Amino acid sequence: DIQMTQSPSSLSASVGDRVTITCQASQDISIYLNWYQQKPGKAPKLLIYEASKLEPGVPSRFSGSGSGTDFSFTISSLQPEDIATYYCQQFENLPLSFGGGTKVEVK
Amino acid sequence: QVQLVESGGGVVQPGGSLRLSCATSGFTFKFYGIHWVRQAPAKGLEWVAFIRYDGNFQYYSDSVEGRFSISRDKSENTVYLQMNDLRAEDTALYYCAKDKFGGPDSGGYVFDYWGQGTLVTVSS
Numbered sequence: 001d002i003q004m005t006q007s008p009s010s011l012s013a014s015v016g017d018r019v020t021i022t023c024q025a026s027q028d029i030s031i032y033l034n035w036y037q038q039k040p041g042k043a044p045k046l047l048i049y050e051a052s053k054l055e056p057g058v059p060s061r062f063s064g065s066g067s068g069t070d071f072s073f074t075i076s077s078l079q080p081e082d083i084a085t086y087y088c089q090q091f092e093n094l095p096l097s098f099g100g101g102t103k104v105e106v107k
Numbered sequence: 108q109v110q111l112v113e114s115g116g117g118v119v120q121p122g123g124s125l126r127l128s129c130a131t132s133g134f135t136f137k138f139y140g141i142h143w144v145r146q147a148p149a150k151g152l153e154w155v156a157f158i159r160y161d162g163n164f165q166y167y168s169d170s171v172e173g174r175f176s177i178s179r180d181k182s183e184n185t186v187y188l189q190m191n192d193l194r195a196e197d198t199a200l201y202y203c204a205k206d207k208f209g210g211p212d213s214g215g216y217v218f219d220y221w222g223q224g225t226l227v228t229v230s231s
Contacts, residue, residue, distance in 0.1 A: 001169070034217050036152075043202055043221035044144075044152065055219070087152055091216035094166045096142075096154040 002026050002090050006099030014107045019075040021102045023088035028068050032092035035064055035073045038101075039084045047086075048073065080106055109133035109220045111203050116225030119193055127188040127225055129203030136184040137161070138209035142218060143177065143188050145199035145227075155201070157216070158186060160209055171197075193229045200224040 003026040013019050023033065035048040046055045048064035051071060061076045075082055083106055088099040115127040129141060143155040156177040157166045165177050176189040186203060204218035 032215060036218070038152075043223055044218070045221075046207070046217065046219050049207065049217045050215075089152075089154075089218075094157070094216075095168050096157075096216055098152040098154065101151045 001095055002029060002093055002097055004088055004090055004097050004099040006088055006102055008102060009100060010103040010105070012105045012107050013078050015078055015080060017078045019078050019082075019104060021073045021086055021088075021104075023066075023071045023073070023099050025069045025071075025090055025092075029090045029092035031067050032090055033064075033066070033071050034089045034091065035062075036087045036089065037082075037084045038087065044087065075104075078104070078106065082106075109205065111205060111220055111222035113201060113203055113222045113225035116201065116227045118228045118230060120231050121194060121229055123193050123229070124189070124191045125193065125227060127190065127201055127203075127227070129186040129188075129222060131184045131186070131203075131205070134205070135209070136179075137181055140206040140209075140216070141177075141179065141186040142204045142206070142216070143186075144202045144204055144218070144221075145197075146202070146224075147196075147199040150199075153199070156188060160206075160211075190227070193227075195229050198227060198229045200226050 005024045031051040036044040038044040085101045085103045112130045142157045158177045174192045179186045202224045205220045207217040207219035
């Protein structure tokens, strides 16, 4: 099974800051990685799929990159509404697996 | 618009059973795979089970293999998760989620729509 290691587990940043989250797979997953946003009390929402493709309707300040085992997710200019927990998810192989999550807070 | 609505959660004793339902609308049900994903209280997301668009392939996480069974009813546009031999560690909010890509040549397991979840509590 593929393990996903996400870091950091939490971060605090100011509005307007650039925020980056990383996700590392335990084996090569090519570009088969997605990123989700989960706000408190809500279901997760797809932001990025196949490592770098922006889901329609998602603001362009969100972006993703990487391939193989190392991936990153970036918010170019943090907004107050971006307060949430972010998860990566691999789909190179079943069983599917998520990273542990990164809780993003605003200073 | 696409909707997924879970139901069937509740409180059950260890060793008991529950059947969750995921009623869908707003898309062509027969073309898309459906997943169950759970989230224990204050914890992260855990993928649980998948059923292919045609119902002919199912896959489970190791933690539920042999205890849970996923099925789908195309006449009702509904996916079910039969959960047997429930344990305290199965306590979670259970979401169903739809694959973004459909059909036999779909691009993989990307969850583009989710329900709001149904809570399962296993406790004596």
